[in-house]
Amino acid sequence: xxxxxxxxxxxxxxxxxxxxxxxxxxxxxxxxxxxxxxxxxxxxxxxxxxxxxxxxxxxxxxxxxxxxxxxxxxxxxxxxxxxxxxxxxxxxxxxxxxxxxxxxxxxxxxxxxxxxxxxxxxxxxxxxxxxxxxxxxxxxxxxxxxxxxxxxxxxxxxxxxxxxxxxxxxxxxxxxxxxxxxxxxxxxxxxxxxxxxxxxxxxxxxxxxxxxxxxxxxxxxxxxxxxxxxxxxxxxxxxxxxxxxxxxxxxxxxxxxxxxxxxxxxxxxxxxxxxxxxxxxxxxxxxxxxxxxxxxxxxxxxxxxxxxxxxxxxxxxxxxxxxxxxxxxxxxxxxxxxxxxxxxxxxxxxxxxxxxxxxxxxxxxxxxxxxxxxxxxxxxxxxxxxxxxxxxxxxxxxxxxxxxxxxxxxxxxxxxxxxxxxxxxxxxxxxxxxxxxxxxxxxxxxxxxxxxxxxxxxxxxxxxxxxxxxxx
Amino acid sequence: xxxxxxxxxxxxxxxxxxxxxxxxxxxxxxxxxxxxxxxxxxxxxxxxxxxxxxxxxxxxxxxxxxxxxxxxxxxxxxxxxxxxxxxxxxxxxxxxxxxxxxxxxxxxxxxxxxxxxxxxxxxxxxxxxxxxxxxxxxxxxxxxxxxxxxxxxxxxxxxxxxxxxxxxxxxxxxxxxxxxxxxxxxxxxxxxxxxxxxxxxxxxxxxxxxxxxxxxxxxxxxxxxxxxxxxxxxxxxxxxxxxxxxxxxxxxxxxxxxxxxxxxxxxxxxxxxxxxxxxxxxxxxxxxxxxxxxxxxxxxxxxxxxxxxxxxxxxxxxxxxxxxxxxxxxxxxxxxxxxxxxxxxxxxxxxxxxxxxxxxxxxxxxxxxxxxxxxxxxxxxxxxxxxx
Numbered sequence: 001x002x003x004x005x006x007x008x009x010x011x012x013x014x015x016x017x018x019x020x021x022x023x024x025x026x027x028x029x030x031x032x033x034x035x036x037x038x039x040x041x042x043x044x045x046x047x048x049x050x051x052x053x054x055x056x057x058x059x060x061x062x063x064x065x066x067x068x069x070x071x072x073x074x075x076x077x078x079x080x081x082x083x084x085x086x087x088x089x090x091x092x093x094x095x096x097x098x099x100x101x102x103x104x105x106x107x108x109x110x111x112x113x114x115x116x117x118x119x120x121x122x123x124x125x126x127x128x129x130x131x132x133x134x135x136x137x138x139x140x141x142x143x144x145x146x147x148x149x150x151x152x153x154x155x156x157x158x159x160x161x162x163x164x165x166x167x168x169x170x171x172x173x174x175x176x177x178x179x180x181x182x183x184x185x186x187x188x189x190x191x192x193x194x195x196x197x198x199x200x201x202x203x204x205x206x207x208x209x210x211x212x213x214x215x216x217x218x219x220x221x222x223x224x225x226x227x228x229x230x231x232x233x234x235x236x237x238x239x240x241x242x243x244x245x246x247x248x249x250x251x252x253x254x255x256x257x258x259x260x261x262x263x264x265x266x267x268x269x270x271x272x273x274x275x276x277x278x279x280x281x282x283x284x285x286x287x288x289x290x291x292x293x294x295x296x297x298x299x300x301x302x303x304x305x306x307x308x309x310x311x312x313x314x315x316x317x318x319x320x321x322x323x324x325x326x327x328x329x330x331x332x333x334x335x336x337x338x339x340x341x342x343x344x345x346x347x348x349x350x351x352x353x354x355x356x357x358x359x360x361x362x363x364x365x366x367x368x369x370x371x372x373x374x375x376x377x378x379x380x381x382x383x384x385x386x387x388x389x390x391x392x393x394x395x396x397x398x399x400x401x402x403x404x405x406x407x408x409x410x411x412x413x414x415x416x417x418x419x420x421x422x423x424x425x426x427x428x429x430x431x432x433x434x435x436x437x438x439x440x441x442x443x444x445x446x447x448x449x450x451x452x453x454x455x456x457x458x459x460x461x462x463x464x465x466x467x468x469x470x471x472x
Numbered sequence: 473x474x475x476x477x478x479x480x481x482x483x484x485x486x487x488x489x490x491x492x493x494x495x496x497x498x499x500x501x502x503x504x505x506x507x508x509x510x511x512x513x514x515x516x517x518x519x520x521x522x523x524x525x526x527x528x529x530x531x532x533x534x535x536x537x538x539x540x541x542x543x544x545x546x547x548x549x550x551x552x553x554x555x556x557x558x559x560x561x562x563x564x565x566x567x568x569x570x571x572x573x574x575x576x577x578x579x580x581x582x583x584x585x586x587x588x589x590x591x592x593x594x595x596x597x598x599x600x601x602x603x604x605x606x607x608x609x610x611x612x613x614x615x616x617x618x619x620x621x622x623x624x625x626x627x628x629x630x631x632x633x634x635x636x637x638x639x640x641x642x643x644x645x646x647x648x649x650x651x652x653x654x655x656x657x658x659x660x661x662x663x664x665x666x667x668x669x670x671x672x673x674x675x676x677x678x679x680x681x682x683x684x685x686x687x688x689x690x691x692x693x694x695x696x697x698x699x700x701x702x703x704x705x706x707x708x709x710x711x712x713x714x715x716x717x718x719x720x721x722x723x724x725x726x727x728x729x730x731x732x733x734x735x736x737x738x739x740x741x742x743x744x745x746x747x748x749x750x751x752x753x754x755x756x757x758x759x760x761x762x763x764x765x766x767x768x769x770x771x772x773x774x775x776x777x778x779x780x781x782x783x784x785x786x787x788x789x790x791x792x793x794x795x796x797x798x799x800x801x802x803x804x805x806x807x808x809x810x811x812x813x814x815x816x817x818x819x820x821x822x823x824x825x826x827x828x829x830x831x832x833x834x835x836x837x838x839x840x841x842x843x844x845x846x847x848x849x850x851x852x853x854x855x856x857x858x859x860x
Binding site: 006154167168170173180183185186187188189190191192199205211214322323326381384385390391393396401402403404405406407408409410412413414416417449452453458462463465466467470 | 512516535536558579581582583584596619620622623624627634635636637638640641642643644645648649650652653654656657658662664665668669671672675717721722723729733744770772774776779811850
């Protein structure tokens with residue numbers, strides 16, 4: 001039963017009480033979205049984009065032009081600009097904020113679901129986008145919607161600067177729009193965002209849409225773009241540019257939508273109310289929490305909660321957590337690397353992430369110190385940097401994708417190397433015994449092996465690569 | 473039951489070694505044949521990589537992303553000028569292209585398409601194994617697969633004990649600790665973890681963690697060097713799988729220095745480094761590419777291309793019959809294109825893959841057709857494309 005604390009959150013830390021009613025403990029975290037636990041600076045998305053992304057974009061063009069004949073100088077120029085805009089620092093700050101929420105907040109279950117939705121609406125990696133857009137997007141678009149409706153979440157994610165940039169919707173121009181008619185050569189629809197809105201974000205291919213449905217949705221989405229001017233690049237707020245919008249009616253799944261800005265909201269409303277959307281979301285939640293192959297019985301209560309509450313996320317989340325609780329002893333799932341790392345960090349009471357004091361010492365303009373870039377680097381080498389999604393479908397939730405020799409090697413190396421993050425007061429068998437008792441139903445079964453370890457760091461390797469810890 | 477040739481050789485290798493024979497001599501007679509698959513994720517644009525020559529329709533539709541200074545391959549097709557490694561293969565008669573081909577999937581979704589290019593099936597997410605994995609099982613090649621990527625690709629699933637190589641930073645724990653952990657896995661009947669642990673212990677002995685420092689060692693061109701050193705060993709893996717990401721260029725696909733080119737060059741570096749580092753073993757190897765679909769003929773407003781259908785397969789290695797562009801060209805008139813927008817596919821890509829595996833794994837084409845591809849209607853291209 002105790003693996004439930006890791007299944008829906010990140011385990012019980014050495015100084016935490018084991019909740020007497022685990023289900024109630026989990027459900028109580030889902031109604032409100034509290035402020036972030038991180039005590040250091042939290043830059044706003046507006047600041048990130050208008051101050052740093054803008055400077056980076058504009059200056060980069062100048063640097064490229066200035067040093068176009070000297071590769072060496074170009075490299076130095078780009079590096080200097082990256083430091084001037086904090087490009088290498090921000091992702092680690094964002095990960096620190098994220099990890100603090102998982103390890104030290106009073107709502108780790110909500111954090112787990114926050115991570116789920118951030119991955120569902122994944123932003124494709126790109127140095128620039130990862131640095132300035134992805135973190136604020138997760139904090140300001142995904143997180144505040146965790147106690148709103150799924151419909152609102154979809155709309156906000158779809159019209160966010162990060163997603164529009166990730167899926168190229170700024171390039172989506174109606175050929176019959178005012179601008180389309182003027183610049184015939186450079187104007188056409190770009191289907192990328194429309195396709196993923198259907199496939200990845202809402203109804204999934206099971207809904208049986210056609211290429212024509214995708215094209216029509218792309219027409220509805222024409223004109224939605226990251227605001228652009230010559231002096232700012234495309235770092236102005238997201239706008240609906242009616243001069244780029246394809247005029248005329250559009251038809252999706254047999255339903256007709258009028259042209260204009262409201263088309264997008266109207267079509268999203270219908271997409272989230274499509275039966276395949278409910279089924280898809282229920283499947284993904286069950287897969288995330290319980291098993292690669294969710295059964296109809298597992299999905300049913302989540303689908304019902306979705307329908308009954310008109311897609312109110314706290315109700316959907318509660319239904320999913322209840323199902324996870326019900327099937328807890330029947331299914332244990334191999335944990336994804338970041339999840340595994342956070343559980344280890346929490347149980348072993350690592351000095352992780354770098355403290356707000358240290359992170360706040362960084363001044364934009366300087367080259368960041370190791371402590372300022374460590375989270376980003378560590379998660380890369382672990383093989384699962386949540387801001388490093390190569391494709392818009394995010395990281396796989398199938399455990400079978402995460403079981404391979406290299407990924408086990410990383411866990412072995414990490415469990416060993418992370419010993420530098422343990423606090424010296426915890427370097428004793430008693431400490432590990434305590435956390436094992438709190439997090440496992442049959443602690444004796446694990447002690448048996450830990451007792452064979454010669455050194456404290458060996459305890460860590462054995463415990464955090466024990467089959468019972470690798471799964472939850 | 474027929475004893476597989478490879479198992480037989482494995483057995484004799486030990487004996488001969490003990491008797492004082494040197495292994496390299498044996499390796500040359502054993503004819504271990506290798507298959508390398510490079511997965512091109514995102515939809516590789518066959519017409520950017522291997523453009524058709526002198527088709528006005530094509531040139532008109534791609535005005536701002538047309539590749540210039542291409543290398544002429546024959547009277548109909550040219551090669552992207554940055555594909556230097558492949559061009560070397562072409563020039564020494566070990567580089568081929570199959571054009572206007574695709575897996576039988578026309579829905580243009582990346583994720584369904586990538587699932588199908590690996591499973592070899594027709595229904596997305598239905599098959600839980602990959603076409604290479606199933607063929608390896610048929611050829612009894614357990615423990616002979618190597619993925620040069622982190623997650624184990626679906627393509628190799630279907631046979632247990634595949635390895636992967638994608639070097640981490642840091643060092644493995646000492647042997648005693650690994651042994652202790654191995655005993656935990658053994659005691660709790662964790663077969664899968666146990667298998668992995670055996671790979672890892674072997675790797676520790678080989679001291680594979682080092683090599684080039686930093687992130688460089690995880691770059692495909694360096695992984696290719698490493699893979700080649702394994703593949704050329706007589707007891708090394710026989711199948712290696714790479715992946716190159718980023719072919720999905722909806723915007724700024726660019727011309728000769730664009731994003732699509734960057735991805736093609738990454739593919740080319742794999743081919744080039746395999747070729748150089750496989751040494752003698754290159755002549756007993758087939759390297760080939762897979763992708764989920766091609767891209768639209770017409771460029772879009774953002775100088776990119778949309779998801780399409782027909783594309784090209786690159787092949788290299790000494791087991792190729794000759795350098796050629798093998799195609800049944802469908803043409804690019806509106807009526808000739810798929811849904812009036814994409815290059816059509818006139819060859820089922822799986823026919824190429826089944827034929828290649830028939831050559832490399834010494835399996836009858838019909839058996840592969842039946843047991844790997846469910847008896848689907850595939851063409852045996854072995855005689856046309858590969859050496860007997």
